[in-house]
Amino acid sequence: MDTDIFSQEAKVLADFKKIKEDGTFTQSDFDTLVDQYGKLLRTTKRIIKLSDKNEQRLNQLKTEAQETNEQLEGMSAQLSKFLSPQLYNSIFSGSRHGTRVSRRKKLTVFFSDLCGFTNYVESMESEDVTALLNLYLETMTNIALDHGATIDKYIGDGIMLFFGDPETRGVKEDAIQCVNMAIEMLQALNNLSDEWAKYGLRDHLQMRIGIDTGFATVGNFGCESRLDYTAIGAAVNRASRLETAADNGSIYISEDTYNLVKDSIEAEALPPIHLKGIGEFQARKVVESKSTKSVSMALGERNVSFVLDNLTPEELEAAQHSLTRALSDINTFRDQALNTETEQ
Amino acid sequence: MIFEQTQRTPYVELTERSCAIRGECYPENIAEWSGPVLDALEESMSLSSDTYKVVIELYYFNSSSAKFLFDFFEYLEETAEAGREIVIQWCYRTEDDTMQEAGEDFQEDLESCSYELVPIDVEETA
Numbered sequence: 001m002d003t004d005i006f007s008q009e010a011k012v013l014a015d016f017k018k019i020k021e022d023g024t025f026t027q028s029d030f031d032t033l034v035d036q037y038g039k040l041l042r043t044t045k046r047i048i049k050l051s052d053k054n055e056q057r058l059n060q061l062k063t064e065a066q067e068t069n070e071q072l073e074g075m076s077a078q079l080s081k082f083l084s085p086q087l088y089n090s091i092f093s094g095s096r097h098g099t100r101v102s103r104r105k106k107l108t109v110f111f112s113d114l115c116g117f118t119n120y121v122e123s124m125e126s127e128d129v130t131a132l133l134n135l136y137l138e139t140m141t142n143i144a145l146d147h148g149a150t151i152d153k154y155i156g157d158g159i160m161l162f163f164g165d166p167e168t169r170g171v172k173e174d175a176i177q178c179v180n181m182a183i184e185m186l187q188a189l190n191n192l193s194d195e196w197a198k199y200g201l202r203d204h205l206q207m208r209i210g211i212d213t214g215f216a217t218v219g220n221f222g223c224e225s226r227l228d229y230t231a232i233g234a235a236v237n238r239a240s241r242l243e244t245a246a247d248n249g250s251i252y253i254s255e256d257t258y259n260l261v262k263d264s265i266e267a268e269a270l271p272p273i274h275l276k277g278i279g280e281f282q283a284r285k286v287v288e289s290k291s292t293k294s295v296s297m298a299l300g301e302r303n304v305s306f307v308l309d310n311l312t313p314e315e316l317e318a319a320q321h322s323l324t325r326a327l328s329d330i331n332t333f334r335d336q337a338l339n340t341e342t343e344q
Numbered sequence: 345m346i347f348e349q350t351q352r353t354p355y356v357e358l359t360e361r362s363c364a365i366r367g368e369c370y371p372e373n374i375a376e377w378s379g380p381v382l383d384a385l386e387e388s389m390s391l392s393s394d395t396y397k398v399v400i401e402l403y404y405f406n407s408s409s410a411k412f413l414f415d416f417f418e419y420l421e422e423t424a425e426a427g428r429e430i431v432i433q434w435c436y437r438t439e440d441d442t443m444q445e446a447g448e449d450f451q452e453d454l455e456s457c458s459y460e461l462v463p464i465d466v467e468e469t470a
Binding site: 004042043047049050053284 | 374
């Protein structure tokens with residue numbers, strides 16, 4: 001048999017062309033031609049009918065595929081809220097799989113806590129706690145994502161995040177981004193102070209932050225049916241302990257982190273501190289970012305800092321008046337306090 | 345003779361008394377695939393004069409494959425006209441109207457072959 005599926009039809013055509021050229025057309029030839037033409041017509045009709053059916057089926061499948069796609073997009077959009085954007089992108093682009101894999105990476109790890117929040121919670125309505133916590137976490141998360149952090153988890157009011165996986169800008173830049181992010185978070189928390197009053201909080205909330213840079217094992221941990229993408233290792237423990245040891249409203253960083261960021265971040269040396277499970281540890285307290293102009297002041301147990309870069313000349317002048325008045329008030333109050341003390 | 349199933353071509357098994365075709369058929373080059381199949385059919389049918397049974401169970405075929413099937417049935421019909429007893433079963437999934445209609449269309453051209461449309465449950469093919 002010929003391998004051309006139209007070989008039979010081609011042969012009929014060639015035969016009849018020859019008959020025409022020879023001028024030997026007979027009744028028998030005519031009958032054959034009609035017979036072959038009828039067969040070709042039937043075949044053509046059926047192929048077209050089948051082709052139309054296939055097209056219809058294809059369109060139906062296309063519609064179903066679009067609907068499935070829309071459902072999957074909606075589900076993945078919901079799912080994305082539970083994952084760090086970098087992690088979500090790496091999974092959905094196919095570059096990372098949901099299997100138990102881990103690797104050793106140099107990370108800058110960050111832990112934060114909202115000082116005394118647990119105590120406030122006890123005296124608040126649960127709806128207020130939810131709203132307050134969501135406002136706080138949303139503000140901090142947006143700052144973290146702007147700086148490229150991978151958010152590992154929320155632990156109540158605490159946040160664990162890291163820089164260096166799945167995306168990295170290099171160990172040094174990761175560390176700088178992390179500390180700058182921490183500074184911005186403290187400033188953002190101050191800006192939220194007006195919001196706290198709405199929830200009946202008399203005192204301003206403050207954060208404690210600990211940061212360390214070092215090798216950690218990062219990847220998927222757990223069992224095949226339930227995996228957690230996280231980082232484990234000494235750097236993670238140290239960052240957590242530094243956060244616990246930090247003063248209210250301050251950022252404690254390790255010497256390893258400081259060595260990476262010292263060109264752009266100012267941090268004062270602290271006396272060796274004892275970290276639980278680690279021992280004596282040399283840490284530093286972040287003062288400010290050298291790249292941004294800010295003012296910091298301590299009011300009792302509170303540390304307050306403001307960025308000046310974004311202020312207009314008019315706003316700077318208003319700030320100057322406001323602080324001068326505040327300084328005058330503090331002086332008056334201090335004199336009164338001293339006089340009262342002397343009289344007693 | 346057996347032609348193994350691929351992603352685009354069906355499983356084909358030919359013996360001197362039977363032919364089975366099962367799967368989907370939309371090869372990139374229909375002539376490349378169908379030529380050897382039709383040759384093998386001709387050869388296997390020539391080995392015996394007993395009743396020849398053909399069982400076809402296709403889930404999808406494209407237009408080029410439809411042309412192959414017309415040629416395939418035409419050869420069977422010519423062989424049946426020449427005196428060989430040929431029994432054809434066209435199997436289709438109960439909910440598959442397209443394959444059912446295709447089976448009915450092929451039937452129209454067959455007079456000398458015995459032709460039967462056989463609906464099958466999806467569970468049986470799973």
